[in-house]
Amino acid sequence: QVQLVESGGGLVQPGGSMRLSCAASGSISSINVMGWYRQAPGKQRELVADILTGGRTGYVDSVKGRFTISRDNDKNTVLLQMNSLLPEDTAVYYCNYRSSVHTAWGQGTQVTVSS
Numbered sequence: 001q002v003q004l005v006e007s008g009g010g011l012v013q014p015g016g017s018m019r020l021s022c023a024a025s026g027s028i029s030s031i032n033v034m035g036w037y038r039q040a041p042g043k044q045r046e047l048v049a050d051i052l053t054g055g056r057t058g059y060v061d062s063v064k065g066r067f068t069i070s071r072d073n074d075k076n077t078v079l080l081q082m083n084s085l086l087p088e089d090t091a092v093y094y095c096n097y098r099s100s101v102h103t104a105w106g107q108g109t110q111v112t113v114s115s
Helices: none
Strands: 002-007 011-014 019-024 035-038 046-052 057-059 067-073 077-082 091-098 104-105 111-113
Touching: 002 091, 011 091, 019 035, 019 046, 019 091, 019 111, 035 067, 046 067, 046 077, 057 077
Parallel strands: 011 111
Antiparallel strands: 002 019, 019 077, 035 046, 035 091, 046 057, 067 077, 091 104, 091 111
């Protein structure tokens, strides 16, 4: 099993920045993908960004140039730096871990962008 613990989130004004972090523990595979999804009220959960063990990243078009995902393989952590936040970024953000053996989700953290 793999467990994920998220931190960060809260209220931020439009144009502001916020950082989310996620720490994985348990049966971590040497090759895995970690990422962040989000789900806004009334909408489906969507992939925001992910990063492979080797460092290759992917982003949904709506956050490109504003969000940066990074990871520390030694600490099994993944960070999501969010800049130039928009009200439409408001959602519950979920950390995700995927390998050939396990899939895990964090508990979710609320990000609210509002003045």
